[in-house]
Amino acid sequence: MLDDVQIWLVIGSAFIAVSMITALAGSAVIRRHRLRERLVGSSLADADAGTPRSGKFSEWATKLSWADDRFLGLDDAGLRSKARMELIRAGYFSPDAAKNFVLVRTILVLLLPSVGYITTILFFDNIPSTTKLVIVIGFMLLGYVGPDAYIKRQQRLLVDQYRIVFPDFLDLMVVCMDAGASINAALERVSHDIAFQSRALAINLELMVSEMRSGRSLVEALDSFTRRVGLDEATSLCTLVKQSVELGTDVSDALRVYGDEMRDKRLQRAEAKANALPTKMSIPLAAFIFPVVLIVIITPMALKVASAFRGMH
Numbered sequence: 001m002l003d004d005v006q007i008w009l010v011i012g013s014a015f016i017a018v019s020m021i022t023a024l025a026g027s028a029v030i031r032r033h034r035l036r037e038r039l040v041g042s043s044l045a046d047a048d049a050g051t052p053r054s055g056k057f058s059e060w061a062t063k064l065s066w067a068d069d070r071f072l073g074l075d076d077a078g079l080r081s082k083a084r085m086e087l088i089r090a091g092y093f094s095p096d097a098a099k100n101f102v103l104v105r106t107i108l109v110l111l112l113p114s115v116g117y118i119t120t121i122l123f124f125d126n127i128p129s130t131t132k133l134v135i136v137i138g139f140m141l142l143g144y145v146g147p148d149a150y151i152k153r154q155q156r157l158l159v160d161q162y163r164i165v166f167p168d169f170l171d172l173m174v175v176c177m178d179a180g181a182s183i184n185a186a187l188e189r190v191s192h193d194i195a196f197q198s199r200a201l202a203i204n205l206e207l208m209v210s211e212m213r214s215g216r217s218l219v220e221a222l223d224s225f226t227r228r229v230g231l232d233e234a235t236s237l238c239t240l241v242k243q244s245v246e247l248g249t250d251v252s253d254a255l256r257v258y259g260d261e262m263r264d265k266r267l268q269r270a271e272a273k274a275n276a277l278p279t280k281m282s283i284p285l286a287a288f289i290f291p292v293v294l295i296v297i298i299t300p301m302a303l304k305v306a307s308a309f310r311g312m313h
Helices: 004-040 042-049 053-072 077-089 097-123 129-178 183-196 199-213 218-229 232-247 251-312
Strands: none
Touching (some): 183 199
């Protein structure tokens, strides 16, 4: 049975978790309202509301957003920009991705220790208090470190996906530019076609096209694209395009040569994985298949020997 202190601890943890989830839902509602005001226009929004409450709501939403950033430790522009870049590299492109990430991690830090403590009370009540404290601290560390480990894993998966799709992206760029399209038009066209293979890469390309439309140069947009994807091949592509633009050479020829090189590297990576496969298969073979084979071979002989000994007695 749970005593009063444990009951209040469970109730408090549940209340904090529900409050965090409610704050996350409220942030989504505020974000949707802001989007509606941008699309419809401030005048139409005021007319639809019928009263000046819309302006008050926008002012309240702005204050609440600032309070959320300050409460979550994201009021520093540099820290918020760094966190958002890490999430973009993991495939989360929402402007509020950093805020949602911190909220989720806070909920896990509060919820997982409570779950671990309740589990030890209900099922392992006889263990020492020190062990219970270690379990609770372990769950707390899991709630704090787990989201970061998940983001790092998503980044590695996306980098592997980019490496597979990148030669195809360069081939599409060469085809578009050989057909007479400029590099800006080729990027815009390829950003739609490449979405069937990699949605994250397509979004990054669309962001790069939007940056060039807003007035940034091709080299600056490529630098930003390189930081978002975190891929060595993208860094080499940025350097290649920069040199082609400065020297006045044909960009399509440079992309064609670079695409062939990337395709060769992709084939070499596939061959390296194929060559490493026998070594990786030796562990499951030794652990699962060989014992079964030995049992199948030795069991009939062992039964015959056992029956022979029984016949002798």
